[in-house]
Amino acid sequence: MARKSSKKRTQDYVKHIGQIPGTLIYTGEKSDKDFQVECFDYTKENVEESILLNIEEVINYKETDSVTWINIDGLKHTDKIENIGKQYNLHPLVLEDIVNTTQRPKIDEYEAYLFVVLKMLYYDKNGSLVIEQVSLVLGKNYVLTFQESEGDVFGTIRNRLRHNNGRIRGLKSDYLMYALIDAVVDNYYTIIETLGNKIEDLETELFEGHAREDVNIEIQQLKREILRVRRAIFPLREIISRITKDDQPLIYKRTITYYRDIYDHLIQVSENIDIYREMIWSLMDMYMTTISNKMNEVMKVLTIIATIFIPLTFIAGIYGMNFKFIPELQYKYGYFVLWGIMILMFLAMLYYFKRKKWL
The missing domain is CATH 1.20.58.340 (Magnesium transport protein CorA, transmembrane region)
Structure with missing residues (x-):
C-alpha cells in the first residue's frame, strides 16, 4: 500500500516554517505531471468543451451569462496557479491551501466566492489507496476545481454536460458544485465496499483456520488504510452541514435539498467506517486467539x-x-x-x- 513516508511528511511541514502567509509551496508527490486547463462552458441549450492553452483565457469566463466549469490539473506549477488566482481575485491564503495537499477538508467563505477543500479517494491499478486533494472555488456563474494530476471521478459529470442528461445544464453553478462533490462522495461507497470485502476475506480466513503467516501485517495495513479514509471523509460532514444550515448567497434554496442528500450519504459512509474499524480490531483479537490456539x-x-x-x-x-x-x-x-x-x-x-x- 503506497503511502507518504514520515520523513516526507516532516519535510512538507518544514517547508512552511517561517514562510510569509500566502506563499505557494507545493507539498504533493505528483511533481512530474503536466499542467492542463479543461473548460466546460454551458447553458441549457448548448455546451462548449475545450482545453485552454493560454492561461489568460480563463478570465473570459468570469462574467459570462453561461455557467463555466474550469478544471485545473497540475498543482506543481505554482506560478500558473497564482496567475489564475489573480485573474479570479482569489485570496493568497486560498492559493496557499490549494497547493498544500496536506490540507484538512474545510470550507471558507469570501465575499464573492466559496472555497472548499475535500479529498478524492480511489484505488490505482496496483490496488493501492490514493487520496488526492481537490479544491473547489464556487463563484456566481463558475466553478474552479484544482487537482494534482489528470484523472478523477468526474467522468459522469462530463458526460452529463455533453449529453444534457439530468438537470445539471438547467441550473446554476451551485448545482454544478453539488454534482462534483456528489461524484466524490459516491466514489466513497466504492472504497468502503472494497474495504468491507477485504475485511470479510480476512475474517473468513481466520475463522476457518487457514491464516497465512503474514496476515497480521495485512491486518495492520488495513487498519492504517481505514484510519486514512476516516481522516479524509469525516471532516466533509462539517462542510456539507455548514452549507445546508448557513445562509449562503451563492447557493440557492432549491439546491439545499441536494446538499442534504450528500450529508445523508456521508453519515452512512461514516457509520460503515466505524463498523469496519471495530471489525479490524476484532480481527486482530481473532488473529491473536488463533495463534494462541x-x-x-x-x-x-x-x-x-x-x-x-x-x-x-x-x-x-x-x-x-x-x-x-x-x-x-x-x-x-x-x-x-x-x-x-x-x-x-x-x-x-x-x-x-x-x-x-x-x-
Missing part, C-alpha cells in the same frame, strides 16, 4: 507424547540399572515380555486419551 494444540500434542513415554522410560530405566541380581534378567523371554508390556501400555494410553478427546 495453535500454540495450545502444539503444547497438547507434546504433552501427550511426553505422558506416553514417561512410564515407558520408567520401565526402561529400571531394567537398564547395573545391579547384578535382577530376577527378570535371567528369564528366557523377559525381553519380549517387557516389549509386550510397553506396547500394551502405549496402546492403553492412546485409547484413554482418545476417549477423553484429547487426541
